[in-house]
Amino acid sequence: MRPKVGVLALQGDVREHLAALEAAGAEPRTVRHADDLAGLEGIVIPGGESTTIGKLAVRFGLFDPLRAAIAGGLAAYGTCAGMILLAVGVTEGDQPLLGVLDVVVRRNAFGRQNESFEVDLDVDGLDTPFHAVFIRAPWVAKAGEDVEVLATVGDHPVMVRQGHVLASAFHPELTDDPRIHRLFVEMTG
Amino acid sequence: MERGTTRVKRGLADMLKGGVIMDVVTADQARIAEEAGAVAVMALERVPADIRRHGGVARMADPTKIEEIKDAVSIPVMAKVRIGHFLEAQVLQALGVDFIDESEVLTPADEEHHVDKWAFTTPFVCGARDLGEALRRIGEGAAMIRTKGEAGTGNVVEAVRHMRTVTREIRRLGTLGPEELMAAARDLRAPYELVAEVAETGRLPVVNFAAGGIATPADAALMMALGCDGVFVGSGIFKSSNPPAYARAIVEATTYWQDPEVVAKVSRGLGEAMPGIELETLDDSDRLAVRGW
Numbered sequence: 001m002r003p004k005v006g007v008l009a010l011q012g013d014v015r016e017h018l019a020a021l022e023a024a025g026a027e028p029r030t031v032r033h034a035d036d037l038a039g040l041e042g043i044v045i046p047g048g049e050s051t052t053i054g055k056l057a058v059r060f061g062l063f064d065p066l067r068a069a070i071a072g073g074l075a076a077y078g079t080c081a082g083m084i085l086l087a088v089g090v091t092e093g094d095q096p097l098l099g100v101l102d103v104v105v106r107r108n109a110f111g112r113q114n115e116s117f118e119v120d121l122d123v124d125g126l127d128t129p130f131h132a133v134f135i136r137a138p139w140v141a142k143a144g145e146d147v148e149v150l151a152t153v154g155d156h157p158v159m160v161r162q163g164h165v166l167a168s169a170f171h172p173e174l175t176d177d178p179r180i181h182r183l184f185v186e187m188t189g
Numbered sequence: 190m191e192r193g194t195t196r197v198k199r200g201l202a203d204m205l206k207g208g209v210i211m212d213v214v215t216a217d218q219a220r221i222a223e224e225a226g227a228v229a230v231m232a233l234e235r236v237p238a239d240i241r242r243h244g245g246v247a248r249m250a251d252p253t254k255i256e257e258i259k260d261a262v263s264i265p266v267m268a269k270v271r272i273g274h275f276l277e278a279q280v281l282q283a284l285g286v287d288f289i290d291e292s293e294v295l296t297p298a299d300e301e302h303h304v305d306k307w308a309f310t311t312p313f314v315c316g317a318r319d320l321g322e323a324l325r326r327i328g329e330g331a332a333m334i335r336t337k338g339e340a341g342t343g344n345v346v347e348a349v350r351h352m353r354t355v356t357r358e359i360r361r362l363g364t365l366g367p368e369e370l371m372a373a374a375r376d377l378r379a380p381y382e383l384v385a386e387v388a389e390t391g392r393l394p395v396v397n398f399a400a401g402g403i404a405t406p407a408d409a410a411l412m413m414a415l416g417c418d419g420v421f422v423g424s425g426i427f428k429s430s431n432p433p434a435y436a437r438a439i440v441e442a443t444t445y446w447q448d449p450e451v452v453a454k455v456s457r458g459l460g461e462a463m464p465g466i467e468l469e470t471l472d473d474s475d476r477l478a479v480r481g482w
Binding site for chain 1: 196228265285312440444
């Protein structure tokens with residue numbers, strides 16, 4: 001059975017995540033309303049603008065059901081904006097956060113768009129480096145004790161896992177390498 | 190570590206999908222846009238409706254204004270350069286804006302050549318009325334396309350025309366055999382490789398937003414229903430009677446364009462939309478969409 005995995009489809013690179021999940025062996029579907037969460041085994045929060053996605057989720061009554069579902073064990077994966085939304089805190093500003101991943105994230109940590117980059121990245125659990133695309137990307141400024149760091153750029157964690165919650169500052173959905181989505185699909189089992 | 194790659198440039202446009210990019214002329218307006226849920230702001234000296242009224246040569250905004258707006262928000266900041274004015278583009282890149290709009294809304298600096306966008310680290314968005322124009326801009330390095338529409342009119346008719354034209358031409362390419370693609374490239378006046386790519390994938394190789402004349406939540410939802418990836422709103426927000434309410438409603442309608450109930454709900458009690466202009470009343474010399482080729 002292919003696990004049913006939702007992609008939060010309020011704004012961002014939803015289409016790329018749907019394709020990556022399909023390639024990784026899941027049955028993807030979009031989530032725009034709270035009742036779309038029923039029957040899911042995993043949820044992806046895509047790249048996009050975290051302030052936009054967070055505000056829309058609050059205004060349309062998705063925020064609390066989503067938080068409750070993840071807190072209750074629904075596997076979750078956030079990329080870039082998704083990582084920010086999963087976090088318990090951000091270093092600057094005030095925005096809605098789900099608080100299900102014990103990290104404090106620094107937004108746009110690498111800089112503005114001119115500092116966006118791609119790089120071959122060593123990721124714990126993968127045999128060969130992963131070609132990672134960072135776009136106005138955040139990094140993890142502070143991680144709790146239960147958070148496992150899976151990849152770093154310089155000294156900064158850019159991919160972390162805490163139990164059933166996975167997050168990366170980069171965008172595996174923008175490349176054709178399905179390994180990280182496969183890792184997440186396995187976490188839904 | 191590689192910066193300014195095609196993937197990184199097109200990737201930022203991917204992150205804007207499903208979102209609304211708003212024209213702003215002050216830091217306060219930028220904060221209203223961010224608070225409403227905009228995915229990016231376009232920093233301008235004047236919104237298009239005022240550029241029309243003001244006349245004269247419209248140029249890149251003052252760097253001080255762009256810096257103020259950059260400091261006011263955490264979302265990406267875009268700014269416009271005149272068509273072909275690569276020096277203005279170099280200035281915007283040096284200022285660290287996140288996206289450069291080579292825009293027909295400003296007075297063109299070069300009637301024959303657009304900017305060589307491959308030469309820049311900062312990604313570019315360009316306007317297009319049809320598929321050939323879109324592919325010429327992508328051939329020059331644009332990482333994002335938008336319809337030209339007719340900016341500053343509050344009239345969506347030209348944006349609809351441009352989007353329908355692009356969609357129809359993409360569909361038509363899909364029906365052609367390989368031996369027909371070179372003639373199609375000739376007719377579209379577009380690079381053969383890009384024509385062949387679109388024929389195979391059935392879509393533009395970059396994100397395509399709606400722009401030019403979008404004034405209401407229903408306008409934004411209409412453009413999404415026609416297949417746009419997101420929406421630029423120029424004068425439509427800050428020329429309405431209640432900018433925060435309009436901004437928020439247009440963001441919500443862009444996300445929930447498939448739910449007419451939501452569009453109905455967010456459209457209630459917004460007050461006056463920006464005043465519109467009938468296209469027939471515009472002189473040819475006042476049409477911005479014909480600038481560039």
